[in-house]
Amino acid sequence: MTVMSVETDVEALELRITSEFAAPVDRVWQVWADPRQLERWWGPPSHPATVVDHELTPGGKVTYFMTGPEGERYHGWWRVVSVDPPHGLVFEDGFADDGGEPDLDLPVTTTRVDLSASSQERTTMVITSAFGSLEAMQQVLEMGAAEGMSQALGQIDGILDGSGQD
């Protein structure tokens, strides 16, 4: 994998993770801009995401649900704060009820994505994710665990082994 650095600011409850991909900026941007590609990586293999709305415009919304092994659905939403294709976007994301309506009692995370060319064929992506409070972060991660995210680590190995790519 291509994680270059991870910085955490405990006081600000902020994570900044810098990674590099062997592809041009336009290609990496597609994993955000194309809902079918976003579905391929947002949820873990056990809980794949289905993107319903996908409006990458300021104030636009992205809605999705993840489907678990028993068919159970977990809904989520983003509100796009700003977007600058193909260089990045800022969005808030949170949980939604079974009808897909945002559940504003649950905490919201703010995430910033910055893409830049590190060379002609390589892209640096910086993800900055911040929480409003310790309680909010705990709640989000507990919900994430419910969606099987923490199991993904083991499953990804199987997928990579079976991918047969070079």
Add this chain to the structure above:
Amino acid sequence: MVVDLPTGEQADLIFRALADSTRRDIVRRSTGGDLSVSALAREYPISTTAVQKHVAVLERAGLVERTRRGREQLVQSRIETITRARELLDELEALWRDRLDRIDELVDSNEGAEQ
């Protein structure tokens, strides 16, 4: 328990704050959060003003925080909060590392790329 060490200025403040045995003791005693500065002062053969100064040094290092209750100043250790925040940030990091692995795979395979 693994504790990541902070770097730079914050680390200087923390190490300096914890270099003194009275201050280390104040951090230990203040985990409950209900000890006042004057109650702490009774535990040591030093003045309340001297205890205030120690607490101020710990506060600058982010190791304790002071809250007011009426005329009293209560001292609360932040060690558990900091440890918990670190654990949660580690979990968040794991979540994003998984996602980045999947993005990497997607970009590498060039599946779903524009036809």
